[in-house]
Amino acid sequence: MEIPPGQYSRDEIIDKLNSVLSAQGAPVKAEEGDDGRLRLSHKTMGNHPITNLSGPARGSLFYEEHGAEDEDPSIRIQYSSVVDDHTYIDRPPMSTSFLGINSVTVTKPKYARKALDRIQGALDKVSEVRSYFGAKQNAIEHVINRNNNTSENTQAAESRIRDADMAKEMVEHSKHQILMQSGLAMLSQANSSTQSVLQLLQ
Numbered sequence: 001m002e003i004p005p006g007q008y009s010r011d012e013i014i015d016k017l018n019s020v021l022s023a024q025g026a027p028v029k030a031e032e033g034d035d036g037r038l039r040l041s042h043k044t045m046g047n048h049p050i051t052n053l054s055g056p057a058r059g060s061l062f063y064e065e066h067g068a069e070d071e072d073p074s075i076r077i078q079y080s081s082v083v084d085d086h087t088y089i090d091r092p093p094m095s096t097s098f099l100g101i102n103s104v105t106v107t108k109p110k111y112a113r114k115a116l117d118r119i120q121g122a123l124d125k126v127s128e129v130r131s132y133f134g135a136k137q138n139a140i141e142h143v144i145n146r147n148n149n150t151s152e153n154t155q156a157a158e159s160r161i162r163d164a165d166m167a168k169e170m171v172e173h174s175k176h177q178i179l180m181q182s183g184l185a186m187l188s189q190a191n192s193s194t195q196s197v198l199q200l201l202q
Contacts, residue, residue: 014038033103041100079143089136092129099125 008016010032017030017038033039073093079085096102099122104115 077140080147087136087139090132094126094129 014030014032021028021030028040031039031041073091074088075091077087077089079087092098100118101122104111104118106112106115
């Protein structure tokens with residue numbers, strides 16, 4: 001990344017840096033800090049590893065973020081017994097430092113204007129995170145309703161299966177009773193016939 005030599009004011013340098021960074025597709029924004037120093041920050045919240053920059057500037061001005069690789073701050077929620085039926089909920093670090101309002105000052109008009117911009121940016125980030133959590137909450141409530149319906153259907157099916165088994169057992173029991181009574185009646189009739197024959201023979 002090179003800036004053509006020349007005389008630049010502070011604002012012109014920042015504008016030039018931003019135009020060069022934008023041309024290279026870097027997710028970085030240059031701005032003046034409260035202490036008057038140049039500050040480079042990501043344009044959007046979250047972890048954004050800088051992989052599309054090379055040269056000495058990368059080692060001296062930028063840094064690699066390994067937080068997402070070393071420790072995943074997200075929460076995994078399992079929806080059902082199916083392994084792939086789950087979702088992740090990210091937990092952005094919503095601190096004043098992350099929101100960019102940990103060092104605002106209003107001692108001068110220009111600082112007050114920057115403070116207003118920072119506060120507005122922080123409100124936008126908070127709204128974005130709230131929208132994200134709201135969407136996740138709606139999705140989870142939908143899954144809860146789906147699981148409740150599945151549970152009710154399973155219980156109803158189990159009840160029908162148990163009722164069907166009981167009816168089958170009752171039919172089997174009745175069949176055995178009828179066979180037993182029929183057998184006893186046949187034996188009784190056979191005994192009666194034998195007695196009659198013996199009486200005739202006498």
